Amino acid sequence: MDTDFISPAEGNRKFLQKLEAMEIxxxxxxxxxxxxxxxxxxxxxDLNVMEVVRLAAxxxxxxxxTSTTIWLCAACETCAxxxxxxxxxxALMDVLRELALRxxxxxxxxxVPIFHDCFLNSIKHWGRAxxxxxxxxxxxxxxxxxxxxxxxxxxxxxxxxxxxxxxxKEKSEIRRxxxxxxxxxxx
Amino acid sequence: MKLSxxxxxxxxxxxxxxxxxxxxxxxxxxxxxIDIPDWNCCGASSAHxxxxxxxxxxxxxxxxxxxxxxxxxxxxxAACYQRLRAxxxxxxxxxxxxxxxxxxxxxxxxxxxxxxxxxxxxxxLAENILRPLDTMxxxxxxxxxxxxxxxxxxxxxxxxxxxxxxxxxxxxxVPVKWSHRTECCSGSLTMARPDIARKLVGDxxxxxxRGGAEAFVTDCPMCQAxxxxxxxxxxxxxxxxxxxxxxxxxxxxxxxxxxxxQKVHLVQPTAMSKIFSQRETAGEETS
Numbered sequence: 001m002d003t004d005f006i007s008p009a010e011g012n013r014k015f016l017q018k019l020e021a022m023e024i025x026x027x028x029x030x031x032x033x034x035x036x037x038x039x040x041x042x043x044x045x046d047l048n049v050m051e052v053v054r055l056a057a058x059x060x061x062x063x064x065x066t067s068t069t070i071w072l073c074a075a076c077e078t079c080a081x082x083x084x085x086x087x088x089x090x091a092l093m094d095v096l097r098e099l100a101l102r103x104x105x106x107x108x109x110x111x112v113p114i115f116h117d118c119f120l121n122s123i124k125h126w127g128r129a130x131x132x133x134x135x136x137x138x139x140x141x142x143x144x145x146x147x148x149x150x151x152x153x154x155x156x157x158x159x160x161x162x163x164x165x166x167x168x169k170e171k172s173e174i175r176r177x178x179x180x181x182x183x184x185x186x187x
Numbered sequence: 188m189k190l191s192x193x194x195x196x197x198x199x200x201x202x203x204x205x206x207x208x209x210x211x212x213x214x215x216x217x218x219x220x221i222d223i224p225d226w227n228c229c230g231a232s233s234a235h236x237x238x239x240x241x242x243x244x245x246x247x248x249x250x251x252x253x254x255x256x257x258x259x260x261x262x263x264x265a266a267c268y269q270r271l272r273a274x275x276x277x278x279x280x281x282x283x284x285x286x287x288x289x290x291x292x293x294x295x296x297x298x299x300x301x302x303x304x305x306x307x308x309x310x311x312l313a314e315n316i317l318r319p320l321d322t323m324x325x326x327x328x329x330x331x332x333x334x335x336x337x338x339x340x341x342x343x344x345x346x347x348x349x350x351x352x353x354x355x356x357x358x359x360x361v362p363v364k365w366s367h368r369t370e371c372c373s374g375s376l377t378m379a380r381p382d383i384a385r386k387l388v389g390d391x392x393x394x395x396x397r398g399g400a401e402a403f404v405t406d407c408p409m410c411q412a413x414x415x416x417x418x419x420x421x422x423x424x425x426x427x428x429x430x431x432x433x434x435x436x437x438x439x440x441x442x443x444x445x446x447x448x449q450k451v452h453l454v455q456p457t458a459m460s461k462i463f464s465q466r467e468t469a470g471e472e473t474s
Contacts, residue, residue, distance in 0.1 A: 040371045044383055072380065075232050076371035077335035081345060090336065097236050111379035116233040123234075123245070127227040129196035138378060147381065151416055158451050160201045160412075169225045177244040 012059030015099075019056065024092050026057040028085040035079035035089055045069040046108070049079050049089060056092055065100040071109035111142045124178045127168030132161050191258040191294070192220035193249060195267035195408075196228050202264075202408035204451045208433035209263045209299065215440045216311060220261065223253050229270035232375040246274035247285060254292055263299045263433070265332035265407035271296050273339050298333050298340070300406045300432060304350035309357045317442030319359030320435060323458050326400035327351035327362050328391070328429070329369050330410040345369070354432050355404055358439045365398030367391045374409035377417065388417035395427060402458040403429040415453045428456040438463070 019026055035049040042048050047055065047069045055064055064070065073093045080090040100107060107113050118137040122130045135152065139145055155161050168174070190213075198206035213220050226249050235242025250271065253260055262268040275296060282290040302308070334345040342348065346369065352362040370391055377384040391414060395403060405411050411429045418426035429452075438444040444463040449456050 040387055041373065041376075041383060043386075044380075072376065072383070074331075074371055074373045074375050075236055076331040076373075078331070078371065081335045081337060094236055094239060094242075098238055101237055109379075112376065113237070115379045116237050119231070119233040120237070120241070123228045123230065128199070129228050129231070131196075131200045135378075142379070148378070151419075154453060155201065155412075155416075158453065160203065160451065162200050162203075166196070166199050168227050173248060174227055174245075177241060177248070180240075 012061050015056075015061040016059045018095065019092065022088075022091065022095065024056075024088045024095065025085070026053050026087060026092065029053045029057060029087055030085065032084060034082050034084065038078045038082055040076065040078065041072055041074055044072050052096075053087060053089060053092065056096075061099070064096050065103065065105045066108055068108040070096045070100060071107055071112040111144065114138060114141050117141075120178075122165075124174060125171075126165045127171050127174045128166045130165035132163055133165060135161075188217065189219045189221065189258055190297070191253050191256055191260040192222050193226055193229075193260050193262050193267060193271065194222065195262070195264040196231075197264055197266075197408035197412075201412045202431075204448060205263060205408055205411070205431045205433065208431055208437040209261075211437040212303075212433045212440070213261075215315065215437075216308065221256065221258065223249055223256075223260070226252065229267045231266045231270065235270065235273070236375075242270070243274050243277050243285065246270040247278060247287075250274055250278065250292070251287065253294060257292065257294050259295045259297055261297050261299060261302060263406065263408075265298070265330060266409060268296065268298045269332040269335075269339055272341065276339060298406075300333065300350035300354065301342075303432070303436070304353040309353060312354075312436060312440070313357050316358065316439045318439055318463070320355075320439055320459070320462055321359045323360040323462060324363050324399055324401050325355055325360050325404045325430075325458075326365050326395035326398055326402070326427070327355060327368060328395075328403045328405045328410060328414065330374075330405065330407045331369070331371050333406065334369055351404055351406065351432055355435065358435055360404075360435065363395075363398040363400045365394050365400065367394040370394075372410050372413045372417075374407075374413040377413045381417070381420075384413060384417045385420050388414050389421045392418050392422050392427065396425070400427060402427050402456075404432055404435060405429055406432050419453060426454040428452050428454040428458060430456070430459065435459070 033050050036042055039049050047067045077090045080088055115138055118134050122134040194206050230242050230245035234245055278290040329348050334340055334342045337345040355362050373384045373387045415429040444459050449460055
């Protein structure tokens with residue numbers, strides 16, 4: 001049996017310190033399971049929400065960062081809203097996703113981070129989301145060429161997709177936001 | 188009354204008609220909306236899910252821009268509302284961390300339904316209705332982000348919200364009792380994992396049908412697009428149209444539900460169009 005989880009390695013202690021600094025108190029979980037019970041996407045996860053919290057308390061960073069759960073979580077915040085011990089589970093999911101990206105870990109569910117990246121690139125470029133450009137970029141990078149073709153056409157014909165982007169004036173301010181002033185992650 | 192207005196990106200794209208109805212309703216209520224000048228995207232779920240910094244700094248810029256007018260900000264989109272509130276909290280707790288000398292702005296961030304469900308506004312709406320939406324059975328659907336996390340949204344009844352029900356009742360519609368009012372539709376996953384969206388929207392649709400609804404009413408542009416479109420894959424012609432609360436208010440106040448508005452729906456908006464065509468016919472008969 002793999003007992004690595006129980007005695008955190010050096011790197012994992014750093015992970016636990018990070019959670020503590022962000023006031024994500026995973027240690028206070030007593031495994032009531034209310035988070036998993038209310039999660040609408042649990043059926044699609046490889047680790048359920050309660051397992052994520054428990055593994056986080058063990059400092060099992062690697063197992064968490066390679067899970068499908070962190071990418072399939074929709075950030076609906078049902079788990080955190082209902083946790084009787086007030087554990088910031090939704091914030092924990094955010095931390096895990098950001099760490100996985102910063103460490104360049106191959107995502108177990110690659111289309112989701114590709115979508116986020118395409119969405120954010122369009123904001124970086126225009127200051128506002130540009131749906132048509134974002135969808136085009138996503139299709140190219142995910143190689144999901146046929147998915148939702150009909151829906152896309154229907155929405156276009158209904159005037160729901162604007163061909164022109166809406167650019168803001170002070171785009172340099174947006175680029176500065178994206179330039180990685182990052183104070184939090186020095187790892 | 189004067190308010191700052193933060194439409195958000197959806198209301199310039201897939202939910203263009205939502206923007207139109209919000210502006211129409213506010214005009215009818217004598218509320219002047221002033222767009223936050225040069226506002227930018229709030230980053231939605233994608234930003235905070237992948238970068239805490241970007242996820243705070245994007246919505247934060249809009250709050251800093253709003254300091255000039257210092258007016259309360261009206262926000263029609265649930266995601267924008269949640270992100271602006273989250274940035275507001277961060278700024279108040281630790282402005283220096285975000286390179287802001289001090290932050291003690293007094294303006295409030297208002298979500299559209301809480302704002303409209305206010306007693307005074309409901310009374311004013313009720314007075315000015317030209318055509319009540321009599322007996323239309325609607326499933327009020329809140330989704331996630333205007334409610335959760337209550338620490339961010341400030342939602343009082345985050346498990347049992349009532350704002351949409353209050354609004355539709357004032358219009359003469361009948362809110363049905365049903366189970367999935369605050370369930371997630373997985374809007375942020377709908378493109379990358381349409382199979383998950385189909386499952387969640389399928390459950391939401393089935394619950395609304397069990398409740399006896401003929402339509403959904405929501406205030407979230409992502410829910411509107413996702414629930415209306417993903418139903419088509421699983422429920423086909425049994426799908427229910429998803430209306431914006433302000434779309435219904437605008438119709439009830441003006442007494443018309445124009446063709447142009449009917450056409451933006453992916454699901455036939457029969458629940459609404461039949462009320463207005465019946466009334467038109469009835470009006471012709473009596474005149």
